[in-house]
Amino acid sequence: MSDTARAADGRDDGDSFSSAAVPTVGTVLSAVTVAALLVPVRHGADDPGLWIGAAAALVATGVFLGRRHDVLERRLAGPVAAGASFLVVVLSGYAITQGVLGSVVVPGLEWSVSLLFVAFFVASGGVGVGIADYAGVSGRGLKHRLARSTEMLLLAGIGLFAISVASLFVALPVFLVAGEPTDFQWTIIEYVSFAVGLGAVTAGYLALRDHDVSFIDLERPTLRTVGWIVGGLILILAANLGVSALMTVFGIEGSEHTTTQQAAENPDLLLVIIPAMVLFVGPFEELLYRNVIQKTLYGTFSRYGAVVVASVVFTAVHISAYATAGADQILASLSLLFVLSLILGTIYERTDNLLVPALVHGCYNAAIFLTLL
Template identity: 35%
Template sequence: MSETPSEPVNQILRVASAAFAVVFALFVASAVTAPASEFAVSVGLVSEGTTGLQVLRTLLQFAGFLAAVVGYLAITDQWELVPVSQLTLRDIGLVLGGGVALFAFQYGALFVLGEVGLTTGQNQAVVPDGDPVTYYLVMVAVSLLVVGPVEEALFRGVVQGGLRRAFDAAPAVLIASAVFGLVHLPSVSGTPGQRWAYVAVVVVLGSVLGVLYEHTENVVVPGLAHGVYNAVIYVVLLAQSL
């Protein structure tokens, strides 16, 4: 008869499992994105330095993330970590309110940082390779339908959900959000201080999403709230580019 691990051991195992899930997702995404995008260029589906290639790489990256999430859940038989249920009117309100609140917090944080002479780095995902209008329009849809839901399935479902099996809500939310922020670091340009300021903002944004997941036990809610937040950012960039 197997023994139940002690609480400290269980916590270590859950943190290690969460870290493995993220590393696994990054590995699969990298393994899918580079060769598939190179193949698309080689056969003339898209061209280097174009909006089409940039969007394709994003879609391939998140297809890799999704494949890793499904693979992890299948291997560990923990499908319940990513609960999906139909949205209620209350959930829809939380999605819209959460998305707007995330956007408002980001700009509030940028304002406060600016007042003390600090700035954050720039995520390269918002820098278009080709036509900015087309890119921002497409990314509104991609954010809502792909980026938000897939990232939340990974970070709130697999990571936070797994951590909740060994931790209370607050540490599980904070650890998952810290991992979420750190994963963004390589894609942020700027000085070291600017890049870490960006990560700090993302950690807080992730914590809000974590609370939504904890409160609703439905990964669709933070997934769509995240998508709304990203989409609003692209709408603002689109308006500025016109």
């Protein structure tokens, strides 16, 4: 690979500072994770998972330090650091779902901060840095990947805001003609606004990046397409059942989606919600999160790396939809959502056809709401 190509790819170009930047970042993240886990232990938290997690974070810190000083080879150190950090994510996440938050009050501000959440998110960053180090990504490349990920997260946030704005315009004619909308009418307005908002953001972003309609991956259905849709739907339903059963075994409770709560209180809304999942939610969420966000990330990450990052973005923007219970239940529900998003992202990556994940997503959601009838 030429120096120009290497620099464009964000790989280690041999510069000592650039090559040391990634393990340095990993060292800092792992050290913060160690502290975030040991402080609750010192304050009386007796969960053995915290001790194991702290030990794993300490291992990651030592490995990153070894890479920083060229004592360890990146091909060995990267997977070890990423694996140790992932163990911290699992253990701290499980502790949170069991109600162990390790909260402390920030001196002078009187803010309560959960150190277990700090460990969870910082260790998640450590996983990414370990993988980046293994792949030979330079400090410049890591910065570029972080910037692109932030851009996609902002785009997703703009999508949420656009839905709210669209609802004002969609609801206005109803107010003028019929007055205050009923719950049934509000539900119709909500899903029409969903499509208008996400569709407008998608169109705006494609125009900003000088992409035309050919950027949207839509192909005519074939037998292969039908096979992927049926297989994908079976897979995502099985994953839901499997993860839910696993959560039950470990005593982990999730939080209900706000739409599920609304449907449980007013079953008549299901007459709108179920078809809307297939016609609006599945297609327009997959259009933005997979065909735009994930596909854009292909230019910065590997294709499977883009699947993971896009799934993180997808999960993050759904936090408000599950914010109906405690932090432990929200985290459990978002973890399940992340797994399901990985499946949808992989289906899109394998098919390069928006139709497949759109129908799998929409039909999956519809099937979940059908159980409420």
